Amino acid sequence: MRRVVVIGATGHTGSYLVPRLVQAGHEVIAVSRAERQPHQERPEWQAVQRVTADRRAEDAAGTFGERIAALRPDAVIDMICFTPDSARQLVEALRPTRPLLVHCGSIWVHGPARRVPLTEDEPRTPYGDYGIGKAAIEELLHRETLAGGVPSIVLHPGHISGPGRRAINPAGNMDAEVWRRLAVGEPLPLPAFGMGILNHVHADDVAQAFQLALTRPAAVGSSFHVVAEQAMTSRGLATGVAAWFGRTPELEYVDWPEFEERAGKEHADVSREHIERGIAASIGKARAVLGYAPRYTSLEAMHGSLLWMVAHNQADVGGQPF
Numbered sequence: 001m002r003r004v005v006v007i008g009a010t011g012h013t014g015s016y017l018v019p020r021l022v023q024a025g026h027e028v029i030a031v032s033r034a035e036r037q038p039h040q041e042r043p044e045w046q047a048v049q050r051v052t053a054d055r056r057a058e059d060a061a062g063t064f065g066e067r068i069a070a071l072r073p074d075a076v077i078d079m080i081c082f083t084p085d086s087a088r089q090l091v092e093a094l095r096p097t098r099p100l101l102v103h104c105g106s107i108w109v110h111g112p113a114r115r116v117p118l119t120e121d122e123p124r125t126p127y128g129d130y131g132i133g134k135a136a137i138e139e140l141l142h143r144e145t146l147a148g149g150v151p152s153i154v155l156h157p158g159h160i161s162g163p164g165r166r167a168i169n170p171a172g173n174m175d176a177e178v179w180r181r182l183a184v185g186e187p188l189p190l191p192a193f194g195m196g197i198l199n200h201v202h203a204d205d206v207a208q209a210f211q212l213a214l215t216r217p218a219a220v221g222s223s224f225h226v227v228a229e230q231a232m233t234s235r236g237l238a239t240g241v242a243a244w245f246g247r248t249p250e251l252e253y254v255d256w257p258e259f260e261e262r263a264g265k266e267h268a269d270v271s272r273e274h275i276e277r278g279i280a281a282s283i284g285k286a287r288a289v290l291g292y293a294p295r296y297t298s299l300e301a302m303h304g305s306l307l308w309m310v311a312h313n314q315a316d317v318g319g320q321p322f
Helices: 012-023 043-047 055-061 064-069 084-094 128-146 177-184 203-213 234-244 256-263 265-277 284-290 298-311
Strands: 003-007 027-032 049-052 075-078 100-104 152-157 159-161 188-190 200-202 223-226 251-253
Touching (some): 003 012, 012 203, 055 064, 055 084, 064 084, 128 152, 159 203, 159 298, 177 188, 188 256, 203 284, 223 284
Parallel strands (some): 003 027, 075 100, 152 223, 159 200
């Protein structure tokens, strides 16, 4: 049994991860801003110590890392670190006791793909504040490990989906209208001939990978992709979603200017970000070293999200059963 501190414990993935850790016999300390409860009420949460902390404010004050170190963890799982400075503060505070640090990265540390499936050591050209920041954090943590400091493992999830979270839709954005069009059989415009690649993963599969990382010494100092077995194209996802409603989708393949006109600039910009990356990530390394075995396909992860979205009035499927 380990004393495990989970930072960002009541978020989407944390809501699956914390019960898993309790079931595995770990002593769990859940750190969050206490602004929301876990989206799944599970009895395991009764065995969890809850700590309230505003990471952004405490990072600014230079106190967050020391607060985590004072909890005397054997391992720290960090789900919500987004800047190198935040990672540096945590590492410096943990260095005297050197607990295992498992960091949540992102497959967006890769830029546009040159070869697929992408492996973890593929040359990278990250762009955007999020991808560049996550890549810099990963580099910082691996340098720390190589120097004999805090041992770390970095996990790179794809588009995290499943109940409790809105999913990236088949058009590669968050436009709720896409779901309705596929459900009722209306035409759906897709850019790039519908061949944009999306790599979803169910939150419980991400939680599985974090749980496994705690017990795999060979993983220390390495990074791992955590996604579904296969990525899918936009047209493949759209076809799968329409099939839930007993339909064949009416897809219209349009150029980017027309897509922006019909979807709106905000949604089109998000689609372009996803499609230009075109990430289909390999899980071969995670399977071999961590023993990672995703239970859900990309489409199944998306299905869980849509069920949850409809139940919480965040998506309209025209009253169609599925």
